[in-house]
Amino acid sequence: MSVTNIHNDKQLLQLVARGDGPAFAELMERYHAPAFRVVMKLLQDRWAAEDVVQDIFLKVWLSRETLPEVENFHGWLLTLATHKVYDQVRRYQRESAHLQRWQKELNITADTAMPAGRPVSDFEELVTQAMARLSPKQQRVFTYIKKEGYSRQETAAIMNISPETVKTHLEQAMRTIRAYCLSRMDTRMVTVLIALIVRERL
Template sequence: MLTKDAERILDEELIKLFIKGDMRAFDDIYAFFNPKLYRFIFSLVKTEEDTEDLVHEVFVKVWENRKSLRKYAAFESYLFTIAYNTTVNFLKSRVKSSQYIEYIKSVQVAVCDAPYVDEVNNDEINEKLWSLIEMMPTRQREVFKMKHFQNYSYKEIAEILNISINTVENHMVKSHKFLKERFGESYLLILLFIHLFL
């Protein structure tokens, strides 16, 4: 079990042990991040079975690529980037399924016709999206990531950052307006990849 200090921030030594292949360190990291990762992925795919499979796949990828991690303090961002990419690839593979299209309609996200979707270069979307996110003002970027990539509620974000819920909402409105202006007509598709809903 992680200590209370480790629950607030992962110890650099733990990450170093993980990179070296220490299974106990991996178990601690898994126990710490599994609930948040599960919430994040489930909010996108909406089924327990797919979520469990994707969480497992993410941790396998993190383990297999652990030696590529250089900045210990950035481990959480590293983990959720892998989770984001893995989930987006999974969702993209489902776009042509009639059941998935019905699901998209159920959350009221307009999806462009299938040929357009097929032409989307996921790597380009991912690169542009993260580049634009990094261009956001610091607090706005922080709120956006907490909402869309860590699946915190507005209330949780407000409490963690010690700001009002109204301020959180304003940051979210501004961040989506910022992205919409830069992605143009393809913005709805970007929303699909970000979180499937506004």
């Protein structure tokens, strides 16, 4: 029987829990739109909302074995979407606070700081330049772990590689970034760089 003919969510969730790809595609087809509407209403940004929804369904897939326990998938998914948005907003607020402290420590004045609404310091721009020198996999690992807050295990699942490979990519990425930034920064910026990228989330 085709998964498109399964009208009962419970049956569909049981198939997804067993790793059935077509069943998961059908689940996304059914619930992408309502999840997107909720996220879009909160974020008011189409591209950001789509990123969040994709991340939500990725988490659904990674935790698929628990899906048969969900009584009301529609309500459960929308709750997950709401929490994900709030987590993202809180992370943005923390990053903004960090950047303001970095600007103060680096004596970046209002004249040299980025305009309001774009909390990006010269330091962060330097790290971005350094990241451009990384391999694609190193860039992804660094972004997932250092910028988006994923653990080594979560990053490994997303990229379909082992946690040890993730660790290797991250270590190589940090060495490259350090070397690039150290050659272009004064002593105070070096201190901030080390505080930022040496702390492991592994």
